[in-house]
Amino acid sequence: MAETLCLSDSDRSSSSDQSVPSRSNNRSLRIAEKERKKNEAEDSFVLALRYFSEGSSPCVRVLKCLIPASVVPQQAVVRAVVWLNVSKIPISTQVLFIKWVLTVFDLIDAKDQLRAIYGFIFSFITEENLCPYICHLLYLLTRKENVHLYRVRKLLELQSKLGRQPFLMHLLSLYKVFCPELVTLSIPSRIRSGFKNYISPWKSALVAVQKSNGQQVSSSISAAFTIKEKSISRKRKHCHLDLPALSSVLNKEPQSEQTSRRKMVPLVHLSSFAQMLKDMHRIELPAQMGSLLGSSLALQYLDCVQEESALLRLNFWLGCALHEEFLFCRQTSEEALQFLNNLLSAQHFLQEGFSSSDAFLYKFLNVWDGSLLRPQILGLLSNIPVIPSTQIGRLLFEPLTQLFFTSSMFFKCGLMECLNNMLLKWLTWHSVYALEDDLDISLNSHTSINITLSGFKDSVMELVHFVGRLASLGLQLEGCNTLLLSFILDFYETVCDTFLKFGLPLVVMPPPGVFYPALLATDPVSVDRLAYIMHRYKLNLTSAKSQEKQTEPQQAFHISRHTFRQFNHYLVFMVNCLWNCRMFHANTDMHVREELLHKSNVPQYWTRFDFIHHPAFTGYAVDFHQKCWPGKKDVDVNSIKQSKPWSWYLEYLFNQGFDGLKDFVHSSISRQVTAGDKLQDSQQR
Amino acid sequence: MDSSGEDINGMVEKDDAPKGPSGQKETSTADMLRIKQQMSNQCFEMEVYLNAGKNRRSCSTSEAERDYSDHISELERVKTLQFNQTLALHRMQMWHAMGEKIKTNDPEADALKVVNQRCMALCCRIKQIQQETRLLQDEITELQKKRLEMKRLTHEKMKEMEDLMSRKEHPDTEKYKAALEKGQTNLEKYKKMSIMAQNVLRGLLLACKINWLDDPKLRDVAMTLEEFPITD
Numbered sequence: 001m002a003e004t005l006c007l008s009d010s011d012r013s014s015s016s017d018q019s020v021p022s023r024s025n026n027r028s029l030r031i032a033e034k035e036r037k038k039n040e041a042e043d044s045f046v047l048a049l050r051y052f053s054e055g056s057s058p059c060v061r062v063l064k065c066l067i068p069a070s071v072v073p074q075q076a077v078v079r080a081v082v083w084l085n086v087s088k089i090p091i092s093t094q095v096l097f098i099k100w101v102l103t104v105f106d107l108i109d110a111k112d113q114l115r116a117i118y119g120f121i122f123s124f125i126t127e128e129n130l131c132p133y134i135c136h137l138l139y140l141l142t143r144k145e146n147v148h149l150y151r152v153r154k155l156l157e158l159q160s161k162l163g164r165q166p167f168l169m170h171l172l173s174l175y176k177v178f179c180p181e182l183v184t185l186s187i188p189s190r191i192r193s194g195f196k197n198y199i200s201p202w203k204s205a206l207v208a209v210q211k212s213n214g215q216q217v218s219s220s221i222s223a224a225f226t227i228k229e230k231s232i233s234r235k236r237k238h239c240h241l242d243l244p245a246l247s248s249v250l251n252k253e254p255q256s257e258q259t260s261r262r263k264m265v266p267l268v269h270l271s272s273f274a275q276m277l278k279d280m281h282r283i284e285l286p287a288q289m290g291s292l293l294g295s296s297l298a299l300q301y302l303d304c305v306q307e308e309s310a311l312l313r314l315n316f317w318l319g320c321a322l323h324e325e326f327l328f329c330r331q332t333s334e335e336a337l338q339f340l341n342n343l344l345s346a347q348h349f350l351q352e353g354f355s356s357s358d359a360f361l362y363k364f365l366n367v368w369d370g371s372l373l374r375p376q377i378l379g380l381l382s383n384i385p386v387i388p389s390t391q392i393g394r395l396l397f398e399p400l401t402q403l404f405f406t407s408s409m410f411f412k413c414g415l416m417e418c419l420n421n422m423l424l425k426w427l428t429w430h431s432v433y434a435l436e437d438d439l440d441i442s443l444n445s446h447t448s449i450n451i452t453l454s455g456f457k458d459s460v461m462e463l464v465h466f467v468g469r470l471a472s473l474g475l476q477l478e479g480c481n482t483l484l485l486s487f488i489l490d491f492y493e494t495v496c497d498t499f500l501k502f503g504l505p506l507v508v509m510p511p512p513g514v515f516y517p518a519l520l521a522t523d524p525v526s527v528d529r530l531a532y533i534m535h536r537y538k539l540n541l542t543s544a545k546s547q548e549k550q551t552e553p554q555q556a557f558h559i560s561r562h563t564f565r566q567f568n569h570y571l572v573f574m575v576n577c578l579w580n581c582r583m584f585h586a587n588t589d590m591h592v593r594e595e596l597l598h599k600s601n602v603p604q605y606w607t608r609f610d611f612i613h614h615p616a617f618t619g620y621a622v623d624f625h626q627k628c629w630p631g632k633k634d635v636d637v638n639s640i641k642q643s644k645p646w647s648w649y650l651e652y653l654f655n656q657g658f659d660g661l662k663d664f665v666h667s668s669i670s671r672q673v674t675a676g677d678k679l680q681d682s683q684q685r
Numbered sequence: 686m687d688s689s690g691e692d693i694n695g696m697v698e699k700d701d702a703p704k705g706p707s708g709q710k711e712t713s714t715a716d717m718l719r720i721k722q723q724m725s726n727q728c729f730e731m732e733v734y735l736n737a738g739k740n741r742r743s744c745s746t747s748e749a750e751r752d753y754s755d756h757i758s759e760l761e762r763v764k765t766l767q768f769n770q771t772l773a774l775h776r777m778q779m780w781h782a783m784g785e786k787i788k789t790n791d792p793e794a795d796a797l798k799v800v801n802q803r804c805m806a807l808c809c810r811i812k813q814i815q816q817e818t819r820l821l822q823d824e825i826t827e828l829q830k831k832r833l834e835m836k837r838l839t840h841e842k843m844k845e846m847e848d849l850m851s852r853k854e855h856p857d858t859e860k861y862k863a864a865l866e867k868g869q870t871n872l873e874k875y876k877k878m879s880i881m882a883q884n885v886l887r888g889l890l891l892a893c894k895i896n897w898l899d900d901p902k903l904r905d906v907a908m909t910l911e912e913f914p915i916t917d
Contacts, residue, residue, distance in 0.1 A: 078898065079898055082896055082897065082898045083896075085891055085894055086894050086895070086896045113908065115911065116908045116909070116910075116911050116912070117907070117908070117911070118911045119883070119884070119887050119910055119911055120887065120890075120891065120907075123887070123888075123891050145911070145912075145913065146911065148880065150884065303836070303839075304839055304840075304843060305843070306840070306843070351829065351832060351833055351836065424826065428826065428829050428830055428833060429833065431830055432830055432833040432834050432837055433837065469761070472761070472765055473761065476764070476765070476768050480772065493819075501826070511765075512762075512765055512766070512769065513761075513765040513768075513769075516769040516772070516773075517769065517772065520769075520772055520773055520776055522776065523804075523808065524808050525808055525811050525812060525815070528812065529815075583773075584773070589766060589769065589770075590769065590770060590773055591770075592770055592773070592774060596774070597774075600774060600777065600778050601778075602777055602778055602781045605777060608777045608780070608781065609773070609777070613780070613781075613784070614780075615776050615779070615780040618780055618783065618784055619801035619804060619805060620805065622784075622787055622798070622801065623801070623802070623805065633790070634788065635787065635788050636788075637784070656805070656808065656809050656812070657808075657809050657812030657813060657816070658812065659812075659816070
């Protein structure tokens with residue numbers, strides 16, 4: 001196998017025009033020699049492909065061993081395509097050759113000649129065995145100029161003969177994107193299967209051989225403002241997960257004299273943002289759309305221009321790459337991590353995801369073990385756009401529920417954070433795109449799904465309820481672990497402010513499974529955060545209520561009585577517990593039978609969760625007592641209950657940084673001279 | 686009637702049921718007869734109920750699924766209730782014990798006090814960092830909102846530009862309209878002809894299995910069969 005790699009110069013002499021079996025022309029010898037001097041590598045391939053034309057059996061083996069040292073010259077491929085037609089080559093070899101072209105497609109140095117022979121390649125489509133692979137190759141080469149009515153008719157004819165094959169549908173959908181008036185049939189908007197994955201094993205073998213021979217492919221990313229500086233390292237191995245180098249379709253330098261008015265500027269030649277703005281309407285996208293992901297300039301261009309064919313091709317490439325690496329291969333590599341990091345950077349830059357990565361995630365969640373590349377997968381998950389409430393259960397909640405309850409505590413925390421980020425992104429999107437109730441707004445620039453305000457509210461509510469359920473059960477499973485509680489309270493800090501910070505007319509209260517463990521927490525930080533959250537809820541509710549009164553009835557939004565009741569219930573409980581020393585009362589969720597409480601041998605059980613005896617604040621009470629009465633040997637914290645020390649104690653607590661408690665106490669508790677007053681319950685309708 | 690039947694308070698006692706053996710002191714014969722009568726009544730009622738239930742065996746899957754999810758939420762609600770109450774009880778007892786310990790002023794209490802001091806210091810630090818994080822997060826959210834707003838505006842402007850460009854007409858349209866139309870129909874006609882010719886030539890090359898690559902003139906022609914020099 002090693003001999004066929006990097007065929008050396010010594011072979012050059014033998015591979016003159018005798019490579020053409022029959023119709024050689026002596027005149028062309030000189031021209032061929034000139035070409036040869038320019039492109040040494042072509043000869044090695046021509047020599048190898050000579051076996052091809054003779055159709056002999058070593059041909060198959062040679063093809064299978066043909067591994068490019070650096071690049072594949074397109075002239076060799078063109079020559080081989082001509083031979084496909086001219087010589088009698090067995091079908092299986094033809095299939096093998098096309099597969100080989102697809103495998104090394106990213107390594108072909110330029111694509112302009114291939115595009116010039118588009119029609120010749122297209123003619124092979126009638127051969128049934130070759131059809132899927134030819135469709136794939138055409139998909140990679142098609143531009144708007146190649147779409148003609150007779151070609152569309154041919155494809156439709158094939159479809160009636162072979163059925164609605166996915167490869168035909170793909171090519172037709174690309175044709176439709178370029179020329180919608182020519183392709184009138186309806187194509188399902190989500191063809192997720194993609195072209196069948198038949199080149200992946202070959203590709204990985206290719207990569208393995210290249211690696212083992214220490215091939216170093218220098219990747220030239222010349223576009224400015226690359227997001228990841230590391231990717232310009234010369235040691236990067238060229239495999240299918242690497243973002244392909246940004247290159248232009250033409251291999252040669254554009255001669256300046258030939259620049260006509262209509263000449264397109266390849267994206268790779270742009271080096272600054274100003275230049276891009278100048279040439280905005282003449283920019284030519286590269287043949288390999290995946291290369292755009294590495295360059296922020298390219299991404300910005302793509303985002304501005306919103307060219308549908310470019311997005312289609314990019315999503316197609318991305319989907320293929322993700323499927324190949326994670327759904328088909330068993331082992332993952334270091335490149336997978338790098339690739340996902342690049343993808344994440346691109347998504348953060350664009351502030352939206354790609355439809356192919358969303359589709360991949362829905363599938364992947366069902367087979368994920370929860371620990372493979374966890375930060376990256378969770379990061380990608382948080383970029384998913386709003387899912388309509390009818391599908392969110394099936395697509396997102398079911399696989400996540402399974403993962404959540406069978407995973408470690410750290411996964412639970414990570415998932416909480418991911419869902420919090422997802423909610424934040426949805427809310428940010430809403431606050432910018434300000435949905436009206438009847439208007440259908442498309443979710444992001446890439447999808448065609450529309451959503452109304454009520455649909456959006458439904459989805460948000462579903463998400464919040466889902467997280468509430470996960471949080472309650474998660475806390476019970478993990479014994480109210482403080483770290484998990486902290487992530488959950490992060491989530492509710494986002495939820496409590498949906499109205500004031502993001503303008504979404506929706507208020508959702510936390511479930512009892514979250515509220516009570518937080519209130520009974522043993523660390524003061526959690527109790528303080530809960531107090532902050534309750535304070536913010538109060539502000540949101542009062543503001544919503546006042547707005548409801550002011551604006552006209554049509555625009556007003558309605559907060560259900562149930563929400564108010566739930567809030568009041570929690571508020572009353574919290575104040576009774578912390579301030580009024582009325583814990584374990586009847587008609588609350590904490591009603592415990594008297595006998596049980598007596599059995600516990602705890603005196604004055606009703607005060608055991610107030611500001612002095614609460615597990616979170618006991619330490620502070622003791623410390624305060626010592627500071628207040630340093631002489632006293634016996635620590636009797638109940639003495640803090642007197643009026644003056646009580647105020648000092650509260651001041652002391654608030655000065656520890658517990659701003660949430662301070663806000664809560666000041667806004668919800670009106671102190672009068674007699675202790676044990678109920679708060680002003682103004683929310684009751 | 687609330688469903689507190691399953692909570693920590695234990696079973697709700699029926700008012701008319703006879704007290705269990707632990708509350709019983711002496712039973713007279715009349716009492717026993719009365720009890721027997723009651724029990725036979727209750728058994729009869731249960732039998733009737735069971736028989737009625739037999740005929741209602743079959744129900745649709747969707748109904749069952751709805752009931753199923755309702756039962757699950759009810760189960761979870763009750764579990765959470767019980768968990769919270771147990772948590773409160775346990776914590777109360779635990780911290781009461783710790784409070785008592787601290788009061789005793791022995792070495793263990795001192796160790797507890799040291800730990801307590803450390804916890805307080807850490808909590809203070811945590812609160813500081815949390816405050817900073819909250820501020821930073823708010824800033825980040827504001828920035829993201831601004832960027833997204835920019836993006837939306839950019840798209841709007843691009844759409845407007847496209848609209849304008851498509852609507853823009855040549856100043857002398859009226860004058861040259863007829864000529865322009867005629868020119869365009871001619872162009873279409875010749876375009877079709879040339880595409881057809883290209884197609885035919887390509888077909889010929891393929892059908893006759895001509896190796897056009899090695900003949901430079903033929904190659905130059907064949908390489909242009911996909912082009913149409915005047916773009917739309």
